[in-house]
Amino acid sequence: MTDRAAGTAPAPVHRAPSGAPDAKRVRALRRMPQQSQRDFTALLDVLARPGRIRRLTLPEAAPAAAVAGCGLIDVEVPVHVLTGPDPDSAAWAEAVYAATGAPRAALPDARTVIALRPLTPEDIAALHRGTPLDPETGARLFAQVDAVGGQGPHDTELLLSGPGVPDGTERRLAVRGLTADTVAALAAANAEFPCGVDLFLAAADGSVAGLPRTTRVRRPEEA
Amino acid sequence: MNTLSPTRTGTGASRAGALAGPDPRPGIFDELSKRELRRAMLSGIAIPGYQVPYGSREMPVARGWGSGGLQATLSLVCDEDQLKVIDQGEDAGVNASNLRRLITEHTGAGEETDTRAADIIQSRHRIPEQPLTDGQILVLQVPNAEPLFRIVQEMDEQRRMHAEADYAKMWVWLYEDIVHNGLITAAAGYPVLVEGRYVMTPSPIPRWDVPKMNDSDAITILSAGREKRLFAVPPHTRVVPLTFDDRPFEVEYTPGTACRLCGSDDTYLVEEPGENGAPGTWSCSDTDFCTRRRTGDAPADVAGQPVELARAALRRATREQEETS
Numbered sequence: 001m002t003d004r005a006a007g008t009a010p011a012p013v014h015r016a017p018s019g020a021p022d023a024k025r026v027r028a029l030r031r032m033p034q035q036s037q038r039d040f041t042a043l044l045d046v047l048a049r050p051g052r053i054r055r056l057t058l059p060e061a062a063p064a065a066a067v068a069g070c071g072l073i074d075v076e077v078p079v080h081v082l083t084g085p086d087p088d089s090a091a092w093a094e095a096v097y098a099a100t101g102a103p104r105a106a107l108p109d110a111r112t113v114i115a116l117r118p119l120t121p122e123d124i125a126a127l128h129r130g131t132p133l134d135p136e137t138g139a140r141l142f143a144q145v146d147a148v149g150g151q152g153p154h155d156t157e158l159l160l161s162g163p164g165v166p167d168g169t170e171r172r173l174a175v176r177g178l179t180a181d182t183v184a185a186l187a188a189a190n191a192e193f194p195c196g197v198d199l200f201l202a203a204a205d206g207s208v209a210g211l212p213r214t215t216r217v218r219r220p221e222e223a
Numbered sequence: 224m225n226t227l228s229p230t231r232t233g234t235g236a237s238r239a240g241a242l243a244g245p246d247p248r249p250g251i252f253d254e255l256s257k258r259e260l261r262r263a264m265l266s267g268i269a270i271p272g273y274q275v276p277y278g279s280r281e282m283p284v285a286r287g288w289g290s291g292g293l294q295a296t297l298s299l300v301c302d303e304d305q306l307k308v309i310d311q312g313e314d315a316g317v318n319a320s321n322l323r324r325l326i327t328e329h330t331g332a333g334e335e336t337d338t339r340a341a342d343i344i345q346s347r348h349r350i351p352e353q354p355l356t357d358g359q360i361l362v363l364q365v366p367n368a369e370p371l372f373r374i375v376q377e378m379d380e381q382r383r384m385h386a387e388a389d390y391a392k393m394w395v396w397l398y399e400d401i402v403h404n405g406l407i408t409a410a411a412g413y414p415v416l417v418e419g420r421y422v423m424t425p426s427p428i429p430r431w432d433v434p435k436m437n438d439s440d441a442i443t444i445l446s447a448g449r450e451k452r453l454f455a456v457p458p459h460t461r462v463v464p465l466t467f468d469d470r471p472f473e474v475e476y477t478p479g480t481a482c483r484l485c486g487s488d489d490t491y492l493v494e495e496p497g498e499n500g501a502p503g504t505w506s507c508s509d510t511d512f513c514t515r516r517r518t519g520d521a522p523a524d525v526a527g528q529p530v531e532l533a534r535a536a537l538r539r540a541t542r543e544q545e546e547t548s
Contacts, residue, residue: 032244033254037301040261044299048268048442048457049357072262074242074255101242132386136266136275163271163418163460167438193420198269212269212457214418 025095028059029070036071043068043200047210050160051171053149056206063089064202065144066096069114072140077112078105084117092116115143118177121185127197135194138213142200145177148209156180159218160211170218173209175201180219187217251329252297256280260298260453264444267455272417273385274368279451289322289347291448292364296345299360299444302331307341312349312491312508319347336511348411350432352490352512354526355441357458363426368447368454370414370424390422397465406473407466414465417456422465430474431491434527436462476533480505485516489530 031039035057042054058067066081073079079102081093096114097104107113107126115123119141130138147155155174165171178201190196196213211217240246243254256278263277282290300306308323310316314336322345327334335341338353345362355361371381374392384390393414400407407413411427415436425433426445436443436456443456456462464472481488483504490512492505507513515521 030242030244033246033257034301036243036254036258036261041299041301044261044264044268044442047265049459072258072265074258075238076255076259077262099242133382135270135273136263140262140265164457166459167461194270194273196269198265214269214271214457 022091022095025062025091026098028062029066029092029095029099031067031071031099039068039071042208043072043210046208047164047198047200047212049164050162050211050215051165051173051209053173053207053209056202056208058206063092063116063144064204064206064208065114065116065142065200066092067206068200068202068208069112069142070096070100073100073102073112075101075103078103078110079112079114080105080107080110082107082113082115082117082119082123089116110139111137113139113141115141117144118179119143119182121179121181124182124185124189124197127189129189129192129195129197132195135196138195139197140200141197142202143178145175145201145203147176147203147205148173148201148207150174150176152176156183157220158183159220160215161218162212162215164212164215175209177203183217183219186211190215248329248331251283251325252280252294256294257298260294263453264295264298264455267444267453268442268457270421271456271460272421272423272454274452274454276451277453279448282448283325284322286449287366289318289345289364289448291446291450291453292345292347292362293322293326294448295362295444295446295453296326296343297330299362300326300330300332300343304332304342305335305340306332306343306345307335307338307511308345309349309351309509309511310347311493312351312512313510315510337515338511348427348429349491349508350428350435350526352507352509352521352525353515354522354524355435355439357440359441361439361441361443363428363443363445365424365426365445365447365452366449367412367424367427368445368450368452370412370422385421388420393422393465397467401467401470407470410475413472416461416463416465418461419463423454423456423462425462429491430464430472431529432527433462433464433472433474434529434532437527438462439526471536471539472532473536474529474532476530476536477505478537482507482513482516485513487513487516489528490516490525491529 046052046054083089083093127139155176156178158173159170161170190213199211201209239253239255263275266275308319310319338351343360347364374396412424413430417423446453466472491508493508494503496503
């Protein structure tokens with residue numbers, strides 16, 4: 001081993017070439033105690049009652065999925081951020097790591113995944129689902145979508161049942177920006193309870209909805 | 224390093240402050256610990272009945288005195304919440320008063336005894352008689368998180384049994400209990416099956432309170448600080464006490480008793496021994512509900528209607544007696 005004076009070697013810097021974290025973005029994603037408590041209350045509520053929609057208060061221009069995730073992660077949670085081709089989402093991804101100190105992980109190893117671009121079935125299939133001995137290691141996914149709870153013609157309509165939904169009923173949830181294929185991939189990933197992934201959908205207006213691994217998701221066109 | 228990066232040196236508290244903001248009232252529970260508890264609670268809700276491990280922190284109460292419930296409540300509560308803490312249904316118990324005072328002084332939450340007005344209810348050994356509603360969170364303190372601890376001692380084996388849903392030994396144990404004693408003797412902490420998958424202890428609540436967990440409107444969080452595990456039951460989830468088809472689940476009930484204060488005979492009653500050998504008197508365990516029954520401010524039915532189970536058991540017993548005589 002070569003002898004290097006302690007403290008003189010620069011720490012390795014892993015940064016996407018397209019976007020170094022800028023102060024404004026990092027400040028937006030550094031969640032203060034009161035904010036993370038408020039966000040958590042909303043996230044717990046929507047996860048416990050699939051189909052319910054709550055509203056997070058977002059800092060200006062910040063993607064809702066990153067805001068929701070950044071209140072929960074810290075130095076102990078390996079995180080992967082899925083970014084689109086635009087430099088803006090790469091810059092937000094850097095800000096996630098800078099604001100929380102979370103270690104970077106590849107998609108299959110991440111405990112928390114923040115998706116700043118539309119999810120694909122391949123993304124869902126690559127996620128860690130936990131093991132029967134440690135099901136809680138399955139990925140927790142915060143996905144940015146265009147809208148939840150809308151009535152638009154391009155929305156993907158989901159009918160939800162399972163824990164959190166009264167027996168014998170279904171709750172309707174409309175999502176824009178989540179394809180039917182991705183929903184099918186999610187059902188496949190959650191087919192072997194207790195293993196699976198837990199999904200939060202976050203829209204630009206701050207609306208969030210939760211789909212825990214226990215939720216049975218049905219499309220209306222399916223019998 | 225630029226100034227945005229969290230400091231690499233300094234104490235854990237200053238590092239937590241750099242990453243999650245300064246603790247508004249430092250002292251008991253730092254922000255990063257709260258985040259860990261919150262992640263565990265979300266995992267618990269997503270996997271109902273599964274015991275999620277977490278790093279239980281040192282608390283200003285001894286382990287076994289509600290340190291797990293305290294950590295869960297501190298992670299949940301905000302200064303706009305109303306907090307109720309009960310010990311055996313009693314708001315004024317020593318443990319309950321001190322925990323309530325500790326949490327409200329530390330977080331700015333309001334003190335509350337009326338179950339209906341509380342946002343968060345931390346409890347030891349009871350679930351309130353008042354039906355809980357959407358928006359309320361029940362935090363139960365758990366001394367023994369593992370429902371299998373009387374059956375197998377090795378933790379690896381307990382984990383395997385939960386992972387494979389292999390509860391055969393649990394059923395054998397319940398069966399042997401009936402063979403030896405004529406009934407299932409498990410009293411407080413009666414084992415339940417959550418959503419058809421995990422066997423869970425409901426914490427040492429009496430059997431009377433077990434039906435209240437089934438299809439509840441509220442979120443239930445169970446936290447064991449000493450055993451460093453947390454589990455949860457989402458609202459509208461099936462929680463079924465383990466029993467056999469020909470041995471219906473029974474609750475504690477003494478025929479002919481009623482509360483000496485409010486007259487209720489459909490609530491959980493505790494006996495106060497009489498003086499000098501005189502017969503004891505009975506009164507409600509849930510003091511808030513008892514007070515409101517007296518002023519006519521309580522609902523007609525208690526949560527889960529456990530008294531119906533008790534009356535059905537009585538009818539069965541009378542019928543069996545008639546058949547044998």
